[in-house]
Amino acid sequence: MQQHSENFLDNASEALGNKSQAEFRDLMALFTPLVRDAAVQGFEGFDQLRSHVKRIRQHSLDNLDHYLDTYEQHALENGNQVHFARTGDEMNSIVLDICQQHQATRIAKGKSMVTEETGLNDFLQRADLEVKETDLGEYIIQQAGETPSHIVGPALHKTAGEVRELFLDKHELGERDLSEPADLVSEARSVLRRHFLEAQVGIIGANALIAENGYSMLVTNEGNGDLCANLPPVLIICTSVERILPRAEDATAMLRLLVRSATGQPQTCYTSFYSGPRREGDLDGPVETHIVLLDNRRTDILASDYREMLQCIRCGACLNHCPIYTSVGGHAYGWVYQGPMGSILTPLLTSLEQSAALPNACTSCGRCEEVCPSLIPLPELLRDLRHQEMEQKLTPSRWRFGLKMHAWLARHPRLYQFFTGLGIPLLHLVGRRRGSFRRLPMASGWTSQRDFPSPQGKTFMQQYKAGRKAQ
């Protein structure tokens, strides 16, 4: 996917200017935490399960090579073909090769953030393949020519009215009303049903890979994943290496956290385990199945200080609870992943230089860490990325210089108190009548949005020292 994270501030500004979208996001910001809270509170032992699953995830990552080998062995035994892709381009080429081997022209695709990451759709379409997204949200944004605004709900930014206009424009189905959201769903369903039946290849993602039996697990609420997996003769599962878990019970333990954290449901409508191609005597299922495992810098992350980020299970809770995400929406982040997890993953999977703004889109409020089902210290990782920016001089020089000056002065209390003792009373004299400043030199960031409260008088240190002398 084309990245434009370097425009984060402009994107954010534009998003804030769109009043109706901003109001909708405010509503979601109120609603989604309530739903998640209710689901978590109604589930005894959520916190113990979080720690349990975190340990499993860490163990899986610590032994990634072992579990990938075990997984591959079992997946092969089940009749799958397993491919490893170091880069996004490699994954795209592997998938295209498979499609071309089968002379496929139509692809039915389930939701997969990994393929958004590699830009698979564009790649296949350039080779004249017709790729249709079948998750309703993904289908909507594909029709609109947009990108996901949320890793779980890719079309969360679209209102029913906008979807109606879109469908009336894109589906040549004559005059119809489509006034109810249910009408929109049925129309998408009937359009997509034909596509499921005609596709020669189905592509889906995976929420977990199970080493002990070579299965992959997928959760959906629409059942489109199963149709992609079972109707076309060829199935390709595109996912990334860190999805691996040792046992089936680990995948279901993770599932209990994932769904509650993502949508507040106890369980998704469909939870599927894919073992491999149709066996003798099976009534249906694909004839040939491929699993493509993407690295794309994940093993670099494994070897870095950001290792904990690989524990992420893509639930989207950190997005829903991030006041910056809910203020500006997902498109502002300019790539596949948004919110706190996106502000960490984007620099790590692409380049820090291009996405330097993202780790700064954080007030360290800690709400994301509080709800993270994988207990990832997101604010700390974001701060570490800011540290890296500081080291690589990606932080603007006036900030670097200013912060260093301030810290240096703070290390020299007498000098610090001398300078503040001069400046603060002066500021007080100018500002005391009104009590605050509408403008202040070198503080335009602050004063563009709010007044700067005037100092109360002399500094505390001046007053305190004077008081002690007088005694």
Added chain:
Amino acid sequence: MDKQLDNPAGVQGPSVYLFVTCLADLLRPSVAFDSIRLLEDAGCQVTVPLQQTCCGQPAYNSGDFESTVPLAKQVIAVLEPADYVVVPSGSCAGMICQHYPGLLEGEWRERALELSTRTFEITTFLNDVLKARRGKRPPITLPPVTYHDSCAGLRELGIKQQPRELLREFCDSEVAELQQTDVCCGFGGTFCAKMPEISGKMVNDKLNNALATEAQILAGGDLGCLLNIAGRARRMGRDIEVRHIVELLSGDLDGPAIGEGK
């Protein structure tokens, strides 16, 4: 740890060092004076070390760890001699308790950890450690109050009930709760200057939620947040007094609220 706590009104209370915080030092000294008064009323012997400046959050949160380390060491060395260190700010107390140990190594890490066991944000110290009471004095009369839970205090130090219990005890006042009280006000240290437009949206939401409670005073425990909210209230021409919690608890309500003129 427990010495003299049985006798909170006694003359030989615990020795407390006040870490004033740079924002209180520069912009609102009354916060430090009120803190001293509250601590002394509760029987503490308060010392204000003169070698203190700032805890280093601006550099630390911006990723300049190299500049923060010597500052953290300086703060530790200045504060170590106290029985207790009390800080009228959740984020500065959180910096000392939670972040210094992670930032430092070896002997300094040990010293940071040791200091963190004796360092408290002021409402926690008054309420949980001293169990401070108003005693025979009549409660302070307040107009309706709402409370802003600062993120660092709330999530790093678990400060939630302490200010509410103190307001009940000292002022006979129940907090009119904000909608979305656990959501950040948009201050975020240098964030508010680096991303002013987003920060402006966030503080505006916070202000609107505060106004919706119809409280006359918005109190909080962190001057960063309070300057942000008060500044926005002034900019929007909205009448709500923004004050630090210690001002309410010590009845220091005569002077102008934050951002207000004389």
